Amino acid sequence: MPAKNRMWLWAAVMLVIPFSASADDYDTGVQGKVILQTDKMSNGEPIDYLDKDRPMVTVMTVEISPGKGTGWHSHPMEVYAYVLSGRLTVEMEGGKTTEFKKGDAIIEVVNLKHKGFNKGKIPVKLVVFYLGGEGMPNVIKAEPSTLNLAP
Numbered sequence: 001m002p003a004k005n006r007m008w009l010w011a012a013v014m015l016v017i018p019f020s021a022s023a024d025d026y027d028t029g030v031q032g033k034v035i036l037q038t039d040k041m042s043n044g045e046p047i048d049y050l051d052k053d054r055p056m057v058t059v060m061t062v063e064i065s066p067g068k069g070t071g072w073h074s075h076p077m078e079v080y081a082y083v084l085s086g087r088l089t090v091e092m093e094g095g096k097t098t099e100f101k102k103g104d105a106i107i108e109v110v111n112l113k114h115k116g117f118n119k120g121k122i123p124v125k126l127v128v129f130y131l132g133g134e135g136m137p138n139v140i141k142a143e144p145s146t147l148n149l150a151p
Helices: 003-016
Strands: 055-064 078-085 087-092 097-101 105-107 114-117 124-133
Touching: 087 124
Parallel strands: none
Antiparallel strands: 055 124, 078 105, 078 124, 087 097, 087 114
8 A cells, every 4th residue: 555545544543543542641631542443344354445546535424313224335445434322233245234333433344335224213323434535436326236135
């Protein structure tokens, strides 16, 4: 991965995943806590992301109402999320399902169709970081007929 792309990745990850520090590293009242450190995406596969010539970072809040979902989609780039509230159930092409709750960090899958759904009674609220490139869409909607779902 080129150095400038590693710089963008590092900057985005630092926004999502605070580094671990001892109490002696800060003045009283400041604490750091690692939320997640991993080399795997949310489906358990190794992180394998694209290089981009013109990086573009987008940070969004996303709210999913109870009983609602995102619909099938994919991401052509790195995406990280942090769950502020609720429980998010994510179903992936191939049949794997994963659940995330308040306080969880999500390392999204790349180029794999998936959908998120709120089965709970309170809104799912997320902060989402897209590490894309100029002109690259953050989300690509998928037609149900193109899915490879488990039997």
